[in-house]
Amino acid sequence: MQGRFDGLGAQLFDQEVEARIKDEKQWLIDFTHVVYLSSAGIRSLIKYGKKIIGVGGKLILIGLNRDVKLVLETTGVLQLFGQAKEMSEALASINKEYSLDNAHSFNALNRECTWQSLAAQSCYLDIWNPLKSASLRNLTSAELMTASLEDLNMAWGIGGLGFDRVSAFEGLGSFIALEKMAGVLPADTYNQPDFMVVKDPREALMYVAAAAGFSGQPWGKLDLPPGRPVHVREIQNLIIAKLREKGQDAALLGLVVLGQIQPGSASYYHNYEDLINNRPLGRELAGPQTMMLFGLGADAGWKADEHLSIFLAQRGIKPGEEFFLGNVLLFTDLLDWNNIQMPGEVMKYCTDLELMQDVMMADENAALTEGRVWFFIPGQIRSGKEKQLQVEVKGDITFPEEWEIITRRLYTDACRVVLEPLTGGFSPGKPFRVSAYDHDNRRMLPTVLKLGPTSLIEQEIQNHQKYVHGYILNNSTTIMGQSTCGASTGMRYSFVGISGPDSNLSWLTNRFREKPVEELIPLFDKIFTRILKPWYGQPRWEMIKPYQEHNPLPLFPMIFDAAEKELGISAQAATIDCPELGLTLPNPYHFLKHEYPARQSVSQLWYTGINHGDLNMQNILLDEQDNVYIIDFSETRPRNIVSDFARLEPIFKFEMTRMGSEADLVSFLELEKALAQVNSLDEAPPFSYSGDDPTMKKAYQMICRIRKYAKTAVIFETDIIPYLLALLEWTLPIVVFINVTPFAKKAATYSAALMVDQIMRLSCRRSG
Ligand SMILES: Nc1ncnc2c1ncn2[C@@H]1O[C@H](COP(=O)(O)OP(=O)(O)O)[C@@H](O)[C@H]1O
Ligand SMILES: [Mg+2]
Structure with missing residues (x-):
């Protein structure tokens, strides 16, 4: 054939085929010179393809170009036909088949039987057999092998249905599985069969003790x-x-x-x-x-x-x-x-x-x-096992089977995946960088897989749909799939930066360390006043309950234990001494324990807007050209609009500075007094610092910048209390962190104490 296989082409094609279809069963159609395939062409192909197959014939398409192939693939009809690169290849396959003559009748077993070759190709015999011993006597539930109905395809043997291995073990018996259906007769003295028919064979699991099955076509x-x-x-x-x-x-x-x-x-x-x-x-x-x-x-x-x-x-x-x-x-x-x-x-x-x-x-x-x-x-x-997608997990981490099943479901386009744990966060969700290889063993675009408790991952997916799509567009990840198994859920997401998937991504944390303030400020401006502007630029004036909203305990329930253990501070004492400043200050852990619950219903009118909720600098990634990508949306939702800005302050102060000695602590507190005890959001705190840690000046400058963004977001408001409470939310947990020095923990405690002091003073002044 030559030219366009469109409406006219299809008419010509139909005539030709119609004239010969009675006698011919093997059809080779040369597509090498077909430049276009229209819907009319597809219709003809399907119509005659089905007819030909119906009489046991075969239709092989030769030399499909990429576009034509894509059209056939996306319309789902490609599998109807055989394919060959060139005529010789097609002829070879036909000849092979022809040697097995097609449908014919013969006498055997006292009747007239009919024989017909179909694929005339061998298939795989899959053996699903987790046990290596020659008897099933020592079988335990732990040994049952999990396989989806998609994996099994067409199989039979001994296995069970259930919500997990243990329940499946109780109903173990003979089973059959075919595509989307499975049936078991449990060997449990009651012998009542159990059947299931599912929509998605990837989602349905069978627990197999020993089974055999075929992958491929009948000969x-x-x-x-x-x-x-x-x-x-x-x-x-x-x-x-x-x-x-x-x-x-x-x-x-x-x-x-x-x-x-x-x-x-x-x-x-x-x-x-x-x-x-x-x-x-x-x-x-x-x-x-x-x-x-x-x-x-x-x-x-x-x-x-x-x-x-x-x-x-x-x-x-x-x-x-x-x-x-x-x-x-x-x-x-x-x-x-x-x-x-x-x-x-x-x-x-x-x-x-x-x-x-x-x-x-x-x-x-x-x-x-x-x-x-x-x-x-x-x-x-x-x-x-060989048939199932191979999941290789790097590093020393426990990887439950549920996670393996989820991984298989999310990477059906691959035949092998290698998972490398990613670090950077503290949530119970575990992110992995996934290198996947397709069925031709070609490396696929890198993706990220996040696995964890269903509630958490689902929340992240929902937040993504609600607050990320349509707001920050291509400056974040795209979700490519999700799957749940047992109590776990996984989400697969992309990371394709503007400079391509091979670009080296780096945390904003690293950039912060390497670059001077003059270069950081434009970068932060870009993030907060441009990329995330759709979030912060549309504030709503409404009632908030700041103590309830900024309580750090749900995420960090260990705060009191850590304060006791690391610093010897009990939440029972109302005050703590700060010899470094020569002051007695309110005990911030006491305030958290007693005042937060007491002030739970305290409310005020304030600005709210979508906030990331955990915008630390490991959730902001940069490529070589400083393209910015925001990730990790498990805490994203509308809240006190200054939350994301306040989130960064304690990181600048306690994680990005030296804090290596008592002297560092003393000079920090000098500065912190000024930072914590401002009276309004538009008050610029002075830089009162006599220490020798240059990163302290950087922290100070960046904090001033950050507070400016916060001020802009709240328009004419100047109340510092909602900002201080948002700051406390991330200052109080520092005592729990493992990546900060003991001096930083102490510093954070005094910093929190100074803020609590300020909050008490300001709220007292107001009510008075
Ligand atoms: N799509 C991605 N591309 C590149 N790196 C990523 C991607 N997603 C996560 N990471 C890396 O993994 C780390 C943790 O992932 P994240 O989604 O923030 O999970 P956590 O809840 O553990 O903070 C990130 O700080 C980042 O270094
Ligand atoms: Mg994170």
């Missing part, structure tokens, strides 16, 4: 019309013999059968003892019944790898011995099953739970009167 299909009952073993032999005739060796053969099973063909494990000792009991069926059987069998002399050998040994099958085993799903009814062309189509009946009656086992003596048999040739045996 072909064998139809058995009604007739005398035939044993599965006979069917298997017939297929193996037929394949041999065609030069295809298949000592090991997988079967999926849909048909009528004979009474006397099924068995089950009555209780747990029977299950671990592999003692199935026969179960009579009332009459022939519609079923779907999943099984695996082999001729004598089969060769298996370690995974399969153990799986079979657990069922009492010795290496090289001929066998057949499988599980059956019994239906109460399944009317027109004859129209089902591929096993997965059974799913459309499975939405009705009433239709699924039971799950049992079947061995080689199982017999059927009629059926449609899809056969699979396992080209490779692999452990189910």
